Structures are given as C-alpha cells and as structure tokens.
Amino acid sequence: MRRTLESLLLFILAGFAVLFLWVTRDYGATAALFPRVVAIASLGFIALDLFGQSSPRKKTSAPAAGAEPASGSVSWTSALALQAVYIGLIYVAGFATATLAYLIACPWHLRFRNWTVIVVHGILLTVVTVYTFHTIFHVRLPKGLLGMPW
Amino acid sequence: MWIEGFWTALQPLNLLYLVAGTAFGMVIGALPGLGPLFGVALMLPLTFGMAPATAIIFLTAVHAATAYGDSFASIMINTPGGVGSVASCWDGYPMAQKGKAGVAMGISTFGSFIGGVTGWISLVVLSPLLIMVAVHMGPPEYFMVAIMALSLLALASGEQPLKGLFLGGIGLLLSFIGRDPITAEARFTFGITYLEDGLPLAAVVLGLFALSQALVLAQEEGSISQFRTIGKVWEGFREVLKLPATIARASVVGIIMGVLPALGLSSANVVAYFVEKRAAKDPENFGHGDARGLLAPEIAKNACIVGDLIPTFALGIPGSSVTAIFLAAMIMHGLQPGAEFFSHSGVLPYTVFAGILLAQVSFFIMGLLFARQFAKAVLIPNALLVPIIVVLSFVASLALRGNVEDIVVTFVFGFLGYLMSLYRYPAACAVLGLVLGDLVEANFHRSLLIGRGSYLIFFTRPFSLALFVLTVLMLAWPYLKFRSNGVARAR
Numbered sequence: 001m002r003r004t005l006e007s008l009l010l011f012i013l014a015g016f017a018v019l020f021l022w023v024t025r026d027y028g029a030t031a032a033l034f035p036r037v038v039a040i041a042s043l044g045f046i047a048l049d050l051f052g053q054s055s056p057r058k059k060t061s062a063p064a065a066g067a068e069p070a071s072g073s074v075s076w077t078s079a080l081a082l083q084a085v086y087i088g089l090i091y092v093a094g095f096a097t098a099t100l101a102y103l104i105a106c107p108w109h110l111r112f113r114n115w116t117v118i119v120v121h122g123i124l125l126t127v128v129t130v131y132t133f134h135t136i137f138h139v140r141l142p143k144g145l146l147g148m149p150w
Numbered sequence: 151m152w153i154e155g156f157w158t159a160l161q162p163l164n165l166l167y168l169v170a171g172t173a174f175g176m177v178i179g180a181l182p183g184l185g186p187l188f189g190v191a192l193m194l195p196l197t198f199g200m201a202p203a204t205a206i207i208f209l210t211a212v213h214a215a216t217a218y219g220d221s222f223a224s225i226m227i228n229t230p231g232g233v234g235s236v237a238s239c240w241d242g243y244p245m246a247q248k249g250k251a252g253v254a255m256g257i258s259t260f261g262s263f264i265g266g267v268t269g270w271i272s273l274v275v276l277s278p279l280l281i282m283v284a285v286h287m288g289p290p291e292y293f294m295v296a297i298m299a300l301s302l303l304a305l306a307s308g309e310q311p312l313k314g315l316f317l318g319g320i321g322l323l324l325s326f327i328g329r330d331p332i333t334a335e336a337r338f339t340f341g342i343t344y345l346e347d348g349l350p351l352a353a354v355v356l357g358l359f360a361l362s363q364a365l366v367l368a369q370e371e372g373s374i375s376q377f378r379t380i381g382k383v384w385e386g387f388r389e390v391l392k393l394p395a396t397i398a399r400a401s402v403v404g405i406i407m408g409v410l411p412a413l414g415l416s417s418a419n420v421v422a423y424f425v426e427k428r429a430a431k432d433p434e435n436f437g438h439g440d441a442r443g444l445l446a447p448e449i450a451k452n453a454c455i456v457g458d459l460i461p462t463f464a465l466g467i468p469g470s471s472v473t474a475i476f477l478a479a480m481i482m483h484g485l486q487p488g489a490e491f492f493s494h495s496g497v498l499p500y501t502v503f504a505g506i507l508l509a510q511v512s513f514f515i516m517g518l519l520f521a522r523q524f525a526k527a528v529l530i531p532n533a534l535l536v537p538i539i540v541v542l543s544f545v546a547s548l549a550l551r552g553n554v555e556d557i558v559v560t561f562v563f564g565f566l567g568y569l570m571s572l573y574r575y576p577a578a579c580a581v582l583g584l585v586l587g588d589l590v591e592a593n594f595h596r597s598l599l600i601g602r603g604s605y606l607i608f609f610t611r612p613f614s615l616a617l618f619v620l621t622v623l624m625l626a627w628p629y630l631k632f633r634s635n636g637v638a639r640a641r
Contacts, residue, residue, distance in 0.1 A: 009569040031330040042319030049312035079368035112533035139549045
C-alpha cells in the first residue's frame, strides 16, 4: 500500500511534467521556452532521485513519523471522502447548511461522542464563520442549487 | 522632525486605529492561508475617510500584525498562515507537539518584534545604501537570486534535495498556467476558462498544508500536543535572549531580502532558516523543535516586511504585492512616493516611520496579552480541530476570489499534500516555485533579450556569476561533505 501510494504520487507529478512538456509544442518559441526547460529539468531531477534510490546503498523514502494511522483512529481515505461530500453539499445546499452538516458529521466520524459539544460547536462555528465572512468581509458565500440564503 | 513625527503618530485617533489594525491583523493572520495581502487589501477601502498619516499607520498595523499572526497557524497546526511563514512550521510545530506551544509563541512574539525593530532601523538608516545595491541588480541577477532561493529551500527542507528541486520545478510549472508574462498568450489551460487567471496561490497553499494536515490529524486521537502543558510565553523570551548570534544573522538576511523587490517575504524566512542551520554546530537538532529554527525565520520575516517598504517609499517601486497596495493607498491619499515624499511632505514621512515602529510595539504588547490563549489551540481534541481546519481552509480559499472552484483546487492539492507529507516530500518547494514562477520566467526572458539571445548573459555579469557559483556550491556541498566524511572514515 505504502509503495503504491508513493508510486501514485510520483506518477501524478512526473505525469504532470510530461504533460506540460508535450503541450509546449502548441505554443510559440517565447511562451514555450522556459516551461520546456523547467519540465525537462524537473524530469531530470526525479530520474536522478529514482536512480539514487535504486542504488543498493540507499533506501526508499520512509513514511513520515506520525503519518501512519494510529490504532483505533479513522483512515485518511474516509476523512478525504467526507471532505468531498462536504464540497458536493456546498454546491447543492449552500455554504451554511453544508458547513453545519459537516461540523456535526466530522467529529462523529472521528469517534467523538459528546453530542452536546458537537452540536454547540457546530452551530457556533457555522454562525461565526458565516457572520464574519458574509457580513463583515462581504464574501459571496455559495447559495447552492437550492438557493439557500448563504 | 522626528519628535514632531512621533507626537503626531501618538495622537489618540492614530493610536486607536493602530490598536484596531493590530487586533484585526492578528485574527486574519491566525486564519490559515489568509496573510498580509488579504488583510491589507480588505482594509484599504476603510481608509478612504482617514487622514493620510492615519491611513498609512492603520495599514502598517494591519500589515505587521498579520505577518506576526501568520506564525500562529504554523506553530499550532503545522500550516503556514502565508508564504512568509513556511519555515516557521519546521521547528515551531515540533515544539508545540512537545508541550512547548507557549514557549514557541514567546519566541515568535519576541522574535517578530526584534525583526520588526531591526527592519525599522534599516528603513530609517540604511535605506539609501541598500537601494543603491538593489538598483544595480538587473534581470540576470534577479533570475539567479530566485533560483538560489529555490535551491536553498530544497536543501533546507529535508534529506532529499533532489525531491525538493523536482517539486520546485513542479511549482514553477504550476505557475505557468494562465497568461505568459511576456506575450500574454494563454498557456496550459487545457481549454478550461477557470485556469486562464492562473492557479490561485492561496487555494493551493491551503490544500498543500492545511487540508493535508487535517488528514494527518484525523488519523491521530487526542490533541496536537502530546502533553497537557503548553509552557510559558516568558520562557520563549529567555530562549531568544540566549541567541544573540541568531538574532544578528536573521536580521541581516531579513533586511537584505526585504530590500530586493518581489523576492522578499516568500524567501526571507527560508533563507534565514537555512543560514541558521548551516551556522549551527548541531544541525541535526533542526526540525525537532530547536528554538533557533523558529527564531531565525520569525526575525527575518518581520525584518523583511518592514524592509519591503524601503523601495516603496524611497523609489515608488513596490517590493511585493502587499506593498503595491501601500503604494495605491499613498497615491489615493495624495502622497507621491519616491524622493518627493521625503522632500515635500513635511513631517508626514516621520509620522509614517514613527507609526511603523509603533505598529511593532502594538503587536508585541497584544501578543504578550493573547499569545498564551492562542497557544491553547494545541490542547483542543483533534476530533473538533480537524473540522475547524477544513471549514476555515475552504472559506479562506473562497474568500479571496469568490470562486467555488477554488475549493476544489484546495481539495485536490490537499490530497497531493497529504501524499507528500506521508513520504516527506517538501511541499514548500512547490509553493515557492509557484510564488516565484512569474518573476523567474520574466527575468529569464528579459536577460535573454539583453544578451541578444545568448545564455552567456548569466555568466558574464560578475554578480550573476557569483550567485550562480554560490548556488552550485551550496547544492554540491552535502555530497562533497558526504564524500569527505566517507574518505575520513575509510582512513
């Protein structure tokens, strides 16, 4: 799993550099020159790094301390999925409703079971955030497809 | 003139705005991703009805306090409040984890104050000299300084500099999305209209640092601090007083970086951290909660922020996007930046300079009063802190441009940032690349124009060549050291 994730990251980043290099073919000499230099240099650096890792003296990069899931805690994939649902809800139900729902669902998902604290924390933070950003900072908060006030 | 300037700055109305600006700046700075640019831009319209001196003092207070408040998020939740606080995470957060959040806040408060005061002294005393150096730097030198900053960050941020350089390159590539700075041609948009304005920096930073950190914390039970204590703010002050050499080094770095237009804030904290680590006899302690690793970037950041005002006031050239707003504010209030500002404005320049110093004192006092309260954030259970970080990240990325799509950008970079943190990839390098991209590319092309298409332009100018040699030496140093240690061990 660890190896797969690091490979996925490298694939995304290196793929990104290759894609940019490929797209530069469509641009004029000036617009393409520096991106081309940077893309080639980036790929060169990652090739050197991979070559260094494959040498017998060096090990692959170890995962960061603390990044490994602790026993009894939730997985990062489910936390990420909950964030995705939150964004989807912002599009549908507007910022305030989605935020309140997320602030109640997230602590519960993280196995916090004091409902009084969860509800008070959720309502208070939603009200403060919406008031501060909507009323004081005049930020246009998404109303969602349902046309909620915020 | 100076006494008159201080007297005017100390008028009750000016003091009231000074305190209001400081309080607002500290709160904005403490929110992840919202830095001085957001704070100063948001407050600019409020200054319309103010007297010129009051307006500049108010904006200066917001500027200084936002920069100081930026470090709160770096120390408490390992998320830079802005690009100027990236290096503050590296030793600040480990201190908070060790139950020393209060001490770290003390170091940050005192260090920021010292940085602000040294920056102010440089503004007053050294500005003519420093400007003379800065105006002699051309595009090749700026290009080389930016490349050096990227290389330094790659070296400073981990044991794997090649990954740092690779990510710096990826950051530069990300910065190319949008309009070409020379031809204004739309590039790398892949037919998506949203990308024509480029990737929003704040949304990317929030994703890479704040959202990824939320994912890390979601997996850990309890709270950030592994102990139920946070230490005392005063202990941080004592730590600072024990490190005069660090203070001197970081101040010099901050002042020099501040006076270089466009490079300052994003690079000063990183360069200061690197310089300090290099100067230390025990560099292995850096990254594990070493006071020097937090003090150096804090001093450099605040010295740089004040130093950043030197080219703005003296030459009318803004050193950064924040000081560009200062420039706009000055023009709005009928002030002409440049030499005329000093020769034709009577006591006003002295009032403004006095206000800048008072802004440092103001955030220092408010920091003394509230730093400990902010430090208690590390005791909040992760189950409640994680949703707070996520909500603030999303609303902050939304706040800057009002685009819902910015939240999606934050989410995507949150995923990438989490993978990077899992394998110790220095995400800060990608951010610096993204910040410096336009500057690097524009100066690259300008240099080639000056050199009539020849790349020799980078090596035929003495200062540019010196910077290039310095960068290569610094990049090669870890390998040379490794080899020499190997030879010594073999012997």
